[in-house]
């Protein structure tokens with residue numbers, strides 16, 4: 001019996017230029033590492049069927065599920081500012097789409113299931129470490145309330161992949177609203193294929209932005225909506241201390257989800273210049289650069305959409321500019337609203353941004369831990385005695401004291417119930433994020449000692465990030481000093 005999955009594949013119904021049909025490469029001995037049963041159920045997939053040998057075979061690429069139509073999608077992209085006209089899924093294979101319980105359409109994709117026509121020199125494979133990393137971080141992001149692709153399953157292939165050294169191979173099954181990227185639009189725009197561009201835009205409108213279909217200028221409305229969602233997304237990243245690490249236009253989802261977890265990481269000590277990625281020597285994708293990079297990427301999307309915005313080139317450029325100029329305000333609004341919630345403010349006052357910036361500047365100057373500082377404020381909002389632990393996070397604790405006087409004056413001016421405020425703050429200031437040393441420890445145990453218990457334990461804790469749960473207390477404390485921590489792309 002095969003794992004019955006009710007596929008309904010809309011992307012393969014688009015013109016042939018959009019993808020290449022592919023067959024996943026077999027894995028010599030597939031083993032299930034992790035299955036996301038709750039997510040399977042949300043997708044109306046029977047988790048028991050996936051956990052059986054036929055299901056595992058399909059998750060490893062050894063069998064094709066009934067109804068799946070495996071393809072690799074074509075896209076282009078700006079990588080570190082340089083345009084590459086053809087990238088495409090080099091080691092990701094889209095099995096098809098399912099409609100979840102919420103009525104939403106989702107892609108099911110195997111990442112690491114072998115070569116495709118877009119693999120160039122790559123082996124089409126993924127190593128176990130990066131697969132576990134994507135599993136942990138993407139599921140953590142979902143629990144934190146950040147729009148993201150999800151992890152449905154991880155399997156090992158029994159094959160060795162060559163990176164800096166030989167590593168165990170693995171396949172991640174990824175779930176996404178879609179895998180359409182800014183770079184997918186660039187692919188057709190760069191080739192001057194306006195009809196394909198229009199077909200793509202219509203597909204995206206129907207799938208992700210159905211309300212704009214009725215707008216007087218639907219493609220302009222589409223651009224406006226993508227800009228809004230991206231502004232909200234990047235604000236959410238900043239508010240949890242997330243650094244994507246490789247915000248190339250091919251890694252920016254048109255649906256506004258976080259996608260392509262490669263060298264991503266969460267920052268410990270607050271510093272807007274934080275970069276972990278080994279290939280980002282100049283800090284193009286540093287934590288604090290992410291809003292301006294998103295703006296830059298969206299400008300590339302607007303350029304790609306020009307042929308659809310107006311018949312006249314000048315008119316099209318002017319429409320694109322009008323929309324693109326709205327990004328900074330959209331980002332600032334979302335970011336400030338998030339900061340207010342993190343600081344415990346229910347209403348909006350004139351100096352809130354200045355007060356928040358002052359805290360962030362002091363945190364940066366004092367190497368204060370981002371997550372612990374904001375979590376500490378939840379208790380401090382109710383009780384001055386909680387200041388003791390909080391001020392110790394600052395190299396010069398007086399720096400916190402000075403700020404706290406102004407913060408408390410602001411809280412007092414607003415009034416309200418202190419207990420309710422503390423509870424509301426604890427719903428937006430996580431106690432736990434997938435810190436680098438925690439993720440590394442989970443990967444190391446799995447890869448070096450075939451011990452998956454560390455991964456399991458961390459994953460479970462990450463699914464309830466707003467509670468100091470019944471998990472390892474070390475998860476919730478200060479991280480060990482780790483100067484020069486580096487992340488790598490070769491997922």
Ligand code: AMP
Nearest residue numbers: 087088089090091119122123124125260
């Ligand atoms: P990334 O920046 O990691 O999203 O990847 C950029 C491009 O390289 C995409 O087209 C990927 O599909 C491709 N790629 C990355 N790793 C591999 C690999 N191991 N084999 C084949 N293609 C790859």
Ligand code: MG
Nearest residue numbers: 250251259260
């Ligand atoms: Mg990518």
